[in-house]
Amino acid sequence: MLNGILWLVGCQLVGEVIARGLELPVPGPVIGMVLLFIALSIVKPPESANVFRVSDALLRHLQLLFVPAGVGVVTYLAVLRSDALPIIGGLFLSWLAGLAVVGWTVVLFTRRKGTVR
Missing domain, CATH: 1.20.5 (Single alpha-helices involved in coiled-coils or other helix-helix interfaces)
Incomplete structure (x- = not known):
């Protein structure tokens, strides 16, 4: 589970660094989400991967x-x-x-x- 949280936070951090470093008008978390999408498209982890379990848990408490x-x-x-x-x-x-x-x-x-x- 910790591995999944690290993937989410790591992609958000990289996106934030890119957005601030290049002074882009796009928020860092959006760039991080695109990077996570690209990484998951390339790697294609199984549905039981920690990153999916963590994201499902976050979506359950989205409100x-x-x-x-x-x-x-x-x-x-x-x-x-x-x-x-x-x-x-x-x-x-x-x-x-x-x-x-x-x-x-x-x-x-x-x-x-x-x-x-």
């Missing part, structure tokens, strides 16, 4: 990871209230852009497969 975000929202409620219109507009436009990208991706893949003409 606890949202507590700091909820506290942040309550802390900055006055700021959110004063800038509600730009925040709502940004959320709507980002939702619309995500929906369009997913739609275009589905159409692209289905055309490539030959199921839709």
